[in-house]
Amino acid sequence: MIAGSGGSGGGAGASRAMDVQQIFERLGQLCGGALLDAAPGDGEWPRLNVVPTRVAEVARVLRDDPALGFDCLANLTGVDLKSEDSIEVCYHLFSYRHRHQLMLAARASRGDPLLPTFTDLWPAADWLERECFDLLGVRFIGHPDLRRLLMPEDWVGHPLRKDFIEPEEYHGISTRRESLLKL
Amino acid sequence: MTVAIDVALEREGVGGLETEEMTLNMGPQHPSTHGVLRFVVKADGEVMRRAIPDIGYLHRSIEKISEKVGYHGFMPYTDRVDYVSAMQCNQGWAMACEALAGITVPRRGEYCRVIACELGRIASHLISVGATGMDIGAMTPFTHCIREREKINDLLEELCGARLTFNYMRIGGCAWDLPPGFAARALDFINRFEPLIDELNELLSFNKIFVERMANVAVISAEKAIAYNLVGPNLRGSGVRYDVRRDVPYSVYSEFQFDVPIGTGEKGTLGDSWDRYMVRCREMKECCRIVRQAIEGLPAGPVIAKVPRTFKPPRGEVYVRVEGSRGDMGWYVVSDGSAFPYRTHIRTGSYTAMSIVEELSPGLMIADLVAVIASFDIVAPEVDR
Amino acid sequence: MSLINTVPETVLTTKIDDLLNWTRKSSVWYMLFGLACCAIEMMQTGGPRSDLDRFGAVPRATPRVSDLIIVSGTLTLKMALRTKLLYEQMPDPKYAISMGSCSNCGGLFQLAYSVCDGVDKVIPVDVYVPGCPPRPEALTEGLLKLQDRIQQERWLVRKGDAAQAVA
Numbered sequence: 001m002i003a004g005s006g007g008s009g010g011g012a013g014a015s016r017a018m019d020v021q022q023i024f025e026r027l028g029q030l031c032g033g034a035l036l037d038a039a040p041g042d043g044e045w046p047r048l049n050v051v052p053t054r055v056a057e058v059a060r061v062l063r064d065d066p067a068l069g070f071d072c073l074a075n076l077t078g079v080d081l082k083s084e085d086s087i088e089v090c091y092h093l094f095s096y097r098h099r100h101q102l103m104l105a106a107r108a109s110r111g112d113p114l115l116p117t118f119t120d121l122w123p124a125a126d127w128l129e130r131e132c133f134d135l136l137g138v139r140f141i142g143h144p145d146l147r148r149l150l151m152p153e154d155w156v157g158h159p160l161r162k163d164f165i166e167p168e169e170y171h172g173i174s175t176r177r178e179s180l181l182k183l
Numbered sequence: 184m185t186v187a188i189d190v191a192l193e194r195e196g197v198g199g200l201e202t203e204e205m206t207l208n209m210g211p212q213h214p215s216t217h218g219v220l221r222f223v224v225k226a227d228g229e230v231m232r233r234a235i236p237d238i239g240y241l242h243r244s245i246e247k248i249s250e251k252v253g254y255h256g257f258m259p260y261t262d263r264v265d266y267v268s269a270m271q272c273n274q275g276w277a278m279a280c281e282a283l284a285g286i287t288v289p290r291r292g293e294y295c296r297v298i299a300c301e302l303g304r305i306a307s308h309l310i311s312v313g314a315t316g317m318d319i320g321a322m323t324p325f326t327h328c329i330r331e332r333e334k335i336n337d338l339l340e341e342l343c344g345a346r347l348t349f350n351y352m353r354i355g356g357c358a359w360d361l362p363p364g365f366a367a368r369a370l371d372f373i374n375r376f377e378p379l380i381d382e383l384n385e386l387l388s389f390n391k392i393f394v395e396r397m398a399n400v401a402v403i404s405a406e407k408a409i410a411y412n413l414v415g416p417n418l419r420g421s422g423v424r425y426d427v428r429r430d431v432p433y434s435v436y437s438e439f440q441f442d443v444p445i446g447t448g449e450k451g452t453l454g455d456s457w458d459r460y461m462v463r464c465r466e467m468k469e470c471c472r473i474v475r476q477a478i479e480g481l482p483a484g485p486v487i488a489k490v491p492r493t494f495k496p497p498r499g500e501v502y503v504r505v506e507g508s509r510g511d512m513g514w515y516v517v518s519d520g521s522a523f524p525y526r527t528h529i530r531t532g533s534y535t536a537m538s539i540v541e542e543l544s545p546g547l548m549i550a551d552l553v554a555v556i557a558s559f560d561i562v563a564p565e566v567d568r
Numbered sequence: 569m570s571l572i573n574t575v576p577e578t579v580l581t582t583k584i585d586d587l588l589n590w591t592r593k594s595s596v597w598y599m600l601f602g603l604a605c606c607a608i609e610m611m612q613t614g615g616p617r618s619d620l621d622r623f624g625a626v627p628r629a630t631p632r633v634s635d636l637i638i639v640s641g642t643l644t645l646k647m648a649l650r651t652k653l654l655y656e657q658m659p660d661p662k663y664a665i666s667m668g669s670c671s672n673c674g675g676l677f678q679l680a681y682s683v684c685d686g687v688d689k690v691i692p693v694d695v696y697v698p699g700c701p702p703r704p705e706a707l708t709e710g711l712l713k714l715q716d717r718i719q720q721e722r723w724l725v726r727k728g729d730a731a732q733a734v735a
Binding site: 043044045047071074075077079080090092096099122124126127135148149150151152159160 | 542
Binding site for chain 3: 211212218219239240241242243244245247248251252259260262263266267310325326329330332333336346347348563564
């Protein structure tokens with residue numbers, strides 16, 4: 001049952017939202033070794049850095065534990081950290097049941113970014129991961145259909161990488177245009 | 184209407200004949216009034232086995248451009264993320280930058296934003312409602328909606344000089360104060376427009392043919408809607424009462440009285456296409472209420488805070504959500520302390536709505552696919568960015 | 569003796585070329601090719617206030633029966649190939665209006681990696697309508713300019729002159 005449905009009051013409804021510290025402690029009990037930080041970050045979406053290989057495990061706990069109850073993957077995106085030679089993938093999780101929120105972050109190496117898929121946890125992850133693969137080249141292990149989403153299938157390169165260079169032409173269409181002021 | 188045909192039985196046919204699956208291509212040249220979308224439809228006669236969306240025909244690399252043009256310069260681009268209701272996109276970007284730099288917007292600025300956003304929301308829902316009618320085959324309601332939309336366009340043009348891509352908001356407030364006489368004209372419009380919603384409902388929403396086409400089509404349960412991360416009217420159509428304006432109040436929305444309409448299932452099943460459509464009709468009334476309250480309570484003062492011309496927010500990241508016309512819009516911005524954003528990501532309502540289409544399609548008629556897209560109010564650039 | 573004085577006032581005299589062009593320009597059917605923001609303005613141009621129908625221009629959903637393609641909005645590289653395909657499906661004589669900065673030259677999105685800077689790289693364009701997006705009045709003006717152009721075309725020429733006349 002979803003607390004938000006039918007209820008008129010904002011916020012918690014029948015269940016209580018947990019604050020960051022409580023979420024962090026609960027996670028520490030259930031999968032302690034997977035967390036990289038000693039304390040959670042602050043802000044509206046507190047950041048939680050996770051060991052990349054165990055991110056799916058943490059996510060499963062976050063979704064399935066009744067007290068945590070993150071039933072919605074609100075956003076998934078990647079950031080190319082070129083200077084640190086890694087790509088960070090951020091997962092914004094939200095709970096409609098308890099109305100609390102959290103941001104998971106996992107880093108993968110820039111050369112061959114590999115992370116486990118979330119498609120079996122939240123179907124919303126399907127397209128978000130495809131987009132992340134398309135634009136940043138992160139490969140999600142176990143994704144059922146990891147194809148390009150936005151760019152054409154025959155496109156080369158991942159445009160949101162910081163060192164991406166725009167190709168000169170695409171199927172005979174030049175991608176350069178001279179300034180009209182020079183004419 | 185949903186035709187729940189057992190696929191195996193369908194293949195056998197009445198006389199034991201096996202019918203062949205055919206592949207249809209729909210789009211990308213404007214399959215309906217929602218922009219460049221493409222579907223690869225695997226159909227058996229009139230019944231779809233699967234409709235696979237193919238997007239990216241309007242991918243304009245807005246996220247990458249943000250890394251090149253700086254914080255102030257990106258504002259016109261946000262208009263083009265969702266051109267049907269650009270005000271909320273303006274606000275999303277402005278709020279993200281303000282959150283990064285810790286800027287407080289003057290109260291009058293916030294009120295101007297609310298008035299502009301809610302007028303924009305009415306204009307957007309008018310397009311959605313009218314286009315739904317047109318997709319189903321009713322041409323006239325569309326012209327009714329466009330007629331009213333033109334009046335809002337006029338109002339917003341007074342406000343910022345543009346009809347569609349407003350570029351009205353700035354980091355720290357709004358570009359201009361309300362022009363003289365604007366409040367009276369906006370009130371006048373609201374007073375005339377509100378009864379027209381009932382007229383439109385009689386004309387279209389409760390029309391028998393329209394209801395037959397929309398009710399019980401593509402039913403989405405609340406659990407499924409949340410799992411697929413549907414937002415805004417699409418989520419509320421499934422009966423989840425969640426609105427960012429009310430539940431995580433941003434700007435000055437906490438000062439206004441308004442309801443959050445949800446799907447009722449009165450014409451069919453809770454969460455069907457008609458419910459999603461009807462949420463928008465009912466939301467327009469709430470928008471009118473908000474605009475009225477905002478105009479009545481308009482405080483005096485400046486509309487924009489002092490923000491340096493070279494805007495350099497400190498290092499950090501924010502994820503800001505605003506309630507756009509197509510639902511909860513997420514703006515994820517990473518700053519590295521320079522004058523240019525390090526990374527911007529925009530999570531939009533149409534994107535998630537589009538991703539559920541493939542899941543919904545089996546068993547629907549081909550003609551219903553257009554009705555489903557219309558009920559989601561998909562706008563192509565919001566899908567592709 | 570002048571011909572004009574001998575016929576009743578209800579009769580108009582004209583050249584066949586002019587007559588043909590007048591009929592053609594009065595029913596320019598345009599293909600709905602809304603791509604982005606400009607598509608909304610194109611829809612509103614066809615709406616009740618601007619009412620493009622009064623110039624004989626009505627929207628068509630298929631290229632096979634259209635005379636005019638109004639490319640309204642940003643043309644991405646992925647879409648550019650499709651645009652060419654659609655244009656080639658239109659029967660001759662065909663015309664193209666490029667509506668808005670994006671399809672004129674890339675406009676705001678010249679910085680983008682996925683945008684074709686100008687539809688004229690893919691198909692020939694007759695009228696460019698500036699603006700981002702152009703107002704309905706601007707698109708109406710663009711259509712009138714195209715009608716002027718159609719009116720000036722010459723069809724009834726000797727075979728040897730045909731190539732010249734079309735050019």
